[in-house]
Amino acid sequence: MSAKVEEQVREEHPLEKILRMDRIPHIWCPTCGLGTTVTALSSALEQLQLDTNKVAVVSGIGCTGRVAGYMKLDSFHTTHGRAVPFAVGLHIARPDLKTIVFSGDGDLISIGGNHFIHTARRNVDMTIICVNNFIYAMTGGQVAPTTPLTAKAATTPYGNAEHPFNLPLLAASSGAVYVARWTALHVRRLTVAIKEAIQKPGFSFVEVIAPCSTLYARINKLGTGLDLMKFYHDNSVIRHGADLNDVDIDFQSKIVVGKFVDIEKPTYIDCLNAGNKRAFGDKYKPYGGGNGDN
Amino acid sequence: MKADPKNVLTGAHYLDGNHACAEGAIAAGCKFFAGYPITPSTEIAERVSRRFPLIGGVFIQMEDELASMNAILGASWGGVRSMSCTSGPGFSLMMENFGLGLMLETPCVLVNVQRGGPSTGLPTLPGQADMMQARWGSHGDYEVIALAPDSPQESFELAVHAFNLSEKYRMPVLIMTDECVGHMTEKVVIPDADQIELIERRYTDKKPGEAWPFEETEDLVSPMLPVGQGYKFHVTGLTHDYRGYPVINAEAQHKNVSRLMDKVRKHADDIIWLEEKDVDGADVVVVSYGISSRVVQPAIQRAVKDGIKVGQIKMVTVWPFPEKRIAELAGKVKSLIMVEMNFGQVFLEMDRCAKGKCETYLVGHAGGTVHKPDEIYKTIKEAAK
């Protein structure tokens, strides 16, 4: 039996070169949307023909935090909420690398919320992929800052009494230069968005609405992850450039998706160099990273 | 490796401990500093922010200390020597990711200019009451390296030494100074760059695909893997194996944590740095660290004049604790006295190691000011009886 299994698994999936196959199968539940999002990032990297030696991925804690462990890239699985500041340090040390933060909604926006808004404000050149499944999944389905009002969670058994964050609005108003939202079903558009985000100099943010069948769907009696995908199919409204005040997500409401923000703004390192140039003139050598020996 | 002359402000300067510490870090090749303002440590950040632009370094003021600690870890993995500074309340916030630094075995330096606590405590006055937090502040079991300078000159020197230890043992190293040393201005002599010996980071000599981030080595310090060069390594704060992959079971936990602890324990003799004076044949030995080791001196001189045989041990490294030396002395002397600005933190370690073989005394107070030599003198008198 096991020999046969081995043989079947050894077939070469096209993404195998960018995944740590020695760690697959992953820990995510059946019908979880995370694997699909990983495929979108992998396809984006492949289509951009980036040198994958020069891409680093940083994750925090939670189901999404495990992404770093499955991507065959220089990858860092940090502490809860702290992927972004870790990535800030990494990016400043090595601005030649593409730094991608792959994190969940609770990790990035609740415990890591302060880091998120400040890094957006500084316009540090990195790409944030936020997988929003509306719940803390790894810990067993507790309420998140993205859980829609009235939705149930393990810690809001009578329905959530809090208004959720509108993530695209939060990112844009904090200073992000690229903001998009897609669902795990819009996998081609998501791939395009991730490609654009990676190429964009500055703080780019892609929210991915993804199904959590084991917790969010089960607790709220929404069926399986497949039912959530069908829901996204029927209820997503593509509206590029939408007024971000209108993209709130209510419980089982329409989900506005699209590319919302795509602007130009000097990055943190651009501003750092410009400021020091003003102060020191030709004595200042523009910062390019590393130990200053470059 | 010698220090880079363009980083070293060779010459005699009149500096306070914080500025001297910043110069030490810069001389040691620090090129990334992430910090958050907090009294009484901020002068380090200010000095670094002024000095960095022309030597190719980056200072960034983060949104809080949680972020600062993480950013220096990220930068260190990016191949850049990095540091942060803080004081009590910020130190508490940094403890979370100080633990990540230990788990990921990331070289970096963290300075705590101690003030009185708990909570906001005494922002502008000295304390030494974070010593046990330095030892045990992050959750879990681990060993740390903590240095305690007693003067601006030593602040400079220990900053260099801290970077060297952090690279040698691939771990964050703490400098546990205090408000008094931080704000005390004295002559600081910065040597020529070629007089400053730096330990280079050890990177793997294996090819990508063959190297792992936590390989088992005889000295328990695995060479690091560089980012951006195709090693495509993974590191995690979860309990992991030599590959850096998470392994969640008791066996892996035992192996992982034991290695982190043994890395320091087995090299304790190399790390521990004590300055001893008149200890041989002494009846009473006064043990102290940081600013307290200067305050004890007039008291010791007075006691010596009275004919008491008093020796002194200054702990330049407080952690790892000099267990062997204290145990050995306990069998020889009448009493050991610990002088520290807290109600007995490192004293507990001294007492533990003495194992009742001699009397142990604590001269401690809650912080806010240095000790009065009188109190120390009285204790020496009593201890000599």
Place this chain on the structure above:
Amino acid sequence: MKFWRTPLDIDKLQIPRGELHILKERCKGCGFCVEYCPKGVLELSDEFNSKGYHPPKAVKPEECVNCDLCELLCPDFAIYCVRAEAGEKEVSN
């Protein structure tokens, strides 16, 4: 009513053909590929893999147009599509 025109070069266009590869042991039976295959090529089989899930099977493999949607949607990297060497068929109007 038709909203699209017939391409002028329709006689030259060919619909690509795809060849499906299903890594049954990796499948967790989510059904994404079955649901969203635009050609209805797939169906969940009655067969169990060693994890106890029903992996998909191609019931109309000849219909596959190599669109890759199953591959992109699969959260478990368990299905992929490669362009079939021969057998491209003409676009019918």
